[in-house]
Amino acid sequence: MAYRLINFQQSEEWTAYVRNSVNYDFYHTWHYHSLEKNGDPFLFVYEESDVFIALPLLKREIANSGLYDLTSVYGYSGPISNRKFADISDQILENFKYFFLNFMNTGRYICVFCRLNPFIDQKVLIEKIGGISDNGKTVYMDLSISIEEQRTGYEKRMGRQIRHLRKMPYIIKEAKTKGEIRSFTAMYNENMLRLKAEKNYFFNEDYFAAIIKEDSCKLIVMYDGIKMICGAIIMCCGGIIRNHLSATAVDYVNQSPSKLLTDEISIIGRQLGMKYFHLGGGLGGREDSLFKFKSSFSNLFLEDSTWKFVSDTFVYNDLIKERKSDLNINYFPLYRYPEMIIK
Structure with a gap:
């Protein structure tokens, strides 16, 4: 029972996890992430018994803060596994949640954004953590x-x-x-x-x-x-x-x-x-x-759904106040809205 991070240099390991998944998309692959310029790609992997759950993400620094946030590549990514999420025990899903939140806390990650894949049953897992947002129909x-x-x-x-x-x-x-x-x-x-x-x-x-x-x-x-x-x-x-x-x-x-x-x-x-x-x-x-x-x-x-999860609401709101205090728009994370500037 542990999690590990597969970095961008570990292309063979990244590819092995993707190919051993029940369902995956090109948006999950190492090759697609190798083209990414908007963050540092890595694969968060939680393993327990003979089950793994892998989540590709991009690490981004939040300017002038010493903090970070997580996002996904352009397209439909989200978590993948060597089991259908509906077939994974509730305890393993809860354990994934525990270790992922621990990872966010220790890594000073304030929030995560990800566009979920409508052809993979990812909501079963993400609902445990929270932050699913309706994005209309596809x-x-x-x-x-x-x-x-x-x-x-x-x-x-x-x-x-x-x-x-x-x-x-x-x-x-x-x-x-x-x-x-x-x-x-x-x-x-x-x-x-x-x-x-x-x-x-x-x-x-x-x-x-x-x-x-x-x-x-x-x-x-x-x-x-x-x-x-x-x-x-x-x-x-x-x-x-x-x-x-x-x-x-x-x-x-x-x-x-x-x-x-x-x-x-x-x-x-x-x-x-x-x-x-x-x-x-x-x-x-x-x-x-x-x-x-x-x-x-x-x-x-x-x-069509997106995942917008804030791990530290207090710090998230402080970041918004530092950049602009009275903006009421549908943008996530709000402190990265293009028109926002640090006062």
């Missing part, structure tokens, strides 16, 4: 049905637009060359500028080149003649395919080639033996235009 497609049946479920206008796009002389292919990665990177970052995205949503060529080195990740692009007009990084893991990051050329936004690309990714998912295509939800869990776009492909939803 959309997915069932790839076990035929593509014809899937398309009958599209919103009618979406179906018509995709059929029209299929008649266009567009070419969809997997991209692997440096030139294609460079073109996609430029298109993607141009999209982020247009959308006024936060800086952590911008990536360079090295990031995209590194992520598609893994067999489970591919860059799928669409051309109109010699011009790249749309593309997406797709991830395949645990029977699930995802559109991780995508972009459309500014001149083609009104033609919406991403609708055709989404339909095509569902075909690729079937070819690769995936069970589900996870489209995701709206920005910040809202049922916004992004959510409406995704739900026009499918009426299948899962609960």
Whole structure:
């Protein structure tokens, strides 16, 4: 009965725990964490008898405080285990809670944020600790049905637009060359500028080149003649395919080639033996235009949840007061809100 920390240099041990888990995602892997620039990655592992529970996290320093907080990578991570969480005894779950809270206390970690994975039964464990927050609904497609049946479920206008796009002389292919990665990177970052995205949503060529080195990740692009007009990084893991990051050329936004690309990714998912295509939800869990776009492909939803746990409420509130005292917004941790400054 003990816990241990697997650091970033221990890639083989990290990979072994992930691969021995009943369910895991690409977001849990060492390779994905190796691309992370917003914190120091490590794997918290609790073991008891023949059961382990592993939780990948990022350590971040809280400026001018001597304190730290924990967060997760962009995507759906959370705890994993070599047992389904529902099959783990209540005592082991309680012991995990005890040792994890002890780890947070001794390490001066004030809080933890993590976006939970809707395809893994993580709430069974996290409910023991507390801090689960509803983040709306997330959309997915069932790839076990035929593509014809899937398309009958599209919103009618979406179906018509995709059929029209299929008649266009567009070419969809997997991209692997440096030139294609460079073109996609430029298109993607141009999209982020247009959308006024936060800086952590911008990536360079090295990031995209590194992520598609893994067999489970591919860059799928669409051309109109010699011009790249749309593309997406797709991830395949645990029977699930995802559109991780995508972009459309500014001149083609009104033609919406991403609708055709989404339909095509569902075909690729079937070819690769995936069970589900996870489209995701709206920005910040809202049922916004992004959510409406995704739900026009499918009426299948899962609960989307985040984990926002504060281990020391007194210190957490002090950090907020030091930076700004009267901000009432939904942001966690609040002291890291971009507009907050130390007085």
